[in-house]
Amino acid sequence: MTPAAGREAVNAGVLVCAGGLEDSRRASWLPTGRSPTARARMPSADSRSWTCPHARRRWNGRPRSPSPAAACGRPPGRGRSALDLAAFFLLQPGYCGRILGVVDGLDRGPEIDRPVEAAAVSEDTSRDSETNVVVEKRTRREAHADLRQAAESGWDRSFKFDPPREELALFRPEKAGLNSVSIGEAVRYIEQNRDSRPWLQTVERSCPETRWIFAAADLSGAHWPVRHEGWVSEERSMRRVAYLEDPAQLDPDKRQAGIDGLLPRDRHHVCADRSTRITNPDACATALVRGIRHPAIQAALAMPFDRKYRQRPVWLPIADLLGKDGHKVCTGWQLHPEGASISEAMENRRAWRTALAEGRPSNAPEPRALPVPTFEGGTIAFIISQNRQRTGYKIASLVPQPPD
Numbered sequence: 001m002t003p004a005a006g007r008e009a010v011n012a013g014v015l016v017c018a019g020g021l022e023d024s025r026r027a028s029w030l031p032t033g034r035s036p037t038a039r040a041r042m043p044s045a046d047s048r049s050w051t052c053p054h055a056r057r058r059w060n061g062r063p064r065s066p067s068p069a070a071a072c073g074r075p076p077g078r079g080r081s082a083l084d085l086a087a088f089f090l091l092q093p094g095y096c097g098r099i100l101g102v103v104d105g106l107d108r109g110p111e112i113d114r115p116v117e118a119a120a121v122s123e124d125t126s127r128d129s130e131t132n133v134v135v136e137k138r139t140r141r142e143a144h145a146d147l148r149q150a151a152e153s154g155w156d157r158s159f160k161f162d163p164p165r166e167e168l169a170l171f172r173p174e175k176a177g178l179n180s181v182s183i184g185e186a187v188r189y190i191e192q193n194r195d196s197r198p199w200l201q202t203v204e205r206s207c208p209e210t211r212w213i214f215a216a217a218d219l220s221g222a223h224w225p226v227r228h229e230g231w232v233s234e235e236r237s238m239r240r241v242a243y244l245e246d247p248a249q250l251d252p253d254k255r256q257a258g259i260d261g262l263l264p265r266d267r268h269h270v271c272a273d274r275s276t277r278i279t280n281p282d283a284c285a286t287a288l289v290r291g292i293r294h295p296a297i298q299a300a301l302a303m304p305f306d307r308k309y310r311q312r313p314v315w316l317p318i319a320d321l322l323g324k325d326g327h328k329v330c331t332g333w334q335l336h337p338e339g340a341s342i343s344e345a346m347e348n349r350r351a352w353r354t355a356l357a358e359g360r361p362s363n364a365p366e367p368r369a370l371p372v373p374t375f376e377g378g379t380i381a382f383i384i385s386q387n388r389q390r391t392g393y394k395i396a397s398l399v400p401q402p403p404d
Contacts, residue, residue: 139235141235142234142235144235145233145234145235145238146234146235148371149234149331149371153331153371153372153373153374154374155279155328155331155371159329161280161329163209163210163282163283163286164286165209167290168210168212168286170289171209171212171213171285171288171289173216173220175292175298175301176216176288176292176394176395177301177384177387177392177393177395178217178219178222178394179219179220179388181212181215181216181219183211185215186211186212186215187208187211187215189215189218189219190204190211190215193218198250199225200215201231202230202231203281206281206282209285210281210284210285213285214285217288220387220388221387221388221394222394222396222397223248223262223397224397226247226248226262227240227247227275228276228278228397228398228399228400229278229279229284230277230278230280230284232247232277234333237276237277237331237332237333240271240275240333241271241272241273241274241275241334241335241369242333242335242349242367242368242369243258243353243367244258244268244269244270244271244349244353245258245269246258246259246260246261246262246269247261248261248262249261254266258353268353273334273335273342273345273346274332274333274334274372274401274402276331276372276400276401276402277330277331277332277400278380278398280329283326283329284398286322287321287322287326287380288395288398290320290321291314291316291321291395291398292395294314294316296316297314297316297382297384300314300393301392301395303393305386305391305392305393307386307390310385311384311385311393313384314384315381315382315401316379317379318378318379318380319377327376331371331372332371332372332375332400333369333370333371333372334370334371335349335367335368336370345367348367349364351363351364352366352367372402374403375400375403376403377403378400378402378403379400379401379403380398380400381398381399382397382398383396383397383398383399384396
């Protein structure tokens with residue numbers, strides 16, 4: 001019996017045996033004591049067969065002793081009853097142990113079949129050391145947001161992006177207006193700050209060049225690793241656009257109150273009608289490295305610094321930066337239009353958030369968000385702002401945009 005069959009048998013309350021069931025149709029009856037085709041009939045007064053009013057299944061008297069074939073270890077032949085089949089299998093050495101091992105996962109002998117779920121390990125699951133079964137690490141809301149994104153936009157969480165490591169190795173932080181840092185310094189920076197800056201944990205399984213690029217960006221105050229990268233879950237991306245909860249805010253109470261995680265003096269977070277991200281850190285690093293070679297971005301970074309001047313974003317096609325399948329690593333959520341108007345939906349969101357902050361009921365409807373249908377044919381906006389030293393410009397963010 002396979003582990004999957006064992007689990008189905010235990011869950012259904014029916015023991016399914018493997019041999020000779022074609023000739024014993026009673027073994028497939030429902031646990032009501034009657035076959036699907038049997039006519040209604042009442043037992044006679046002296047009959048030993050009757051239907052229990054509580055269990056609602058047929059009882060045929062005390063169980064019979066196992067047949068000689070089952071007691072001798074020979075499989076029952078044709079025409080044997082389901083009781084003979086069950087007795088034969090239950091008398092086999094280790095049979096009950098295998099069934100219980102499949103159900104509770106506690107029997108770890110080498111001869112025991114493992115649960116099927118034990119092979120389904122992903123980035124959102126882990127193998128429990130005691131029971132050796134897979135444990136889901138996501139919350140229900142996180143899993144629901146992932147499922148909804150996959151169902152409505154076709155997002156494939158298993159899609160793998162192959163980074164061009166030779167191109168990433170040619171990266172120079174100064175070309176993007178970022179602080180200069182070596183690969184060795186980047187490794188130490190991530191190890192020392194992984195707990196206080198949890199978005200750095202997403203690159204621990206990436207190539208060394210990606211870790212180098214992320215460390216340089218984080219040291220320079222770029223916020224794309226915090227708000228527009230794979231560390232931001234689908235649920236947090238959705239709540240950002242719907243409820244103005246900033247993923248960069250690590251304090252849960254402040255995040256729920258709509259306090260920005262990067263601005264000083266507890267200012268409220270601001271978000272447009274859409275929140276997007278690049279789900280793979282290697283893809284994010286690749287977009288940055290290829291983007292800084294574009295003449296429009298180089299021209300914007302080379303402009304003389306002016307504190308009063310605000311640079312306009314530079315939009316580059318996703319396909320040019322990440323290849324023809326690059327849109328598959330981009331996801332997003334957009335505000336649900338109320339009254340067929342995005343501006344009205346944003347005004348309702350502001351009123352709803354204000355009422356929530358003041359602790360009073362809101363007359364505005366609770367904001368809703370929808371998955372962005374597709375990023376195929378879309379662009380990545382390079383947001384350019386002044387650097388920390390206020391002496392020049394840097395690439396502050398990479399924001400995927402769907403086609404309009």
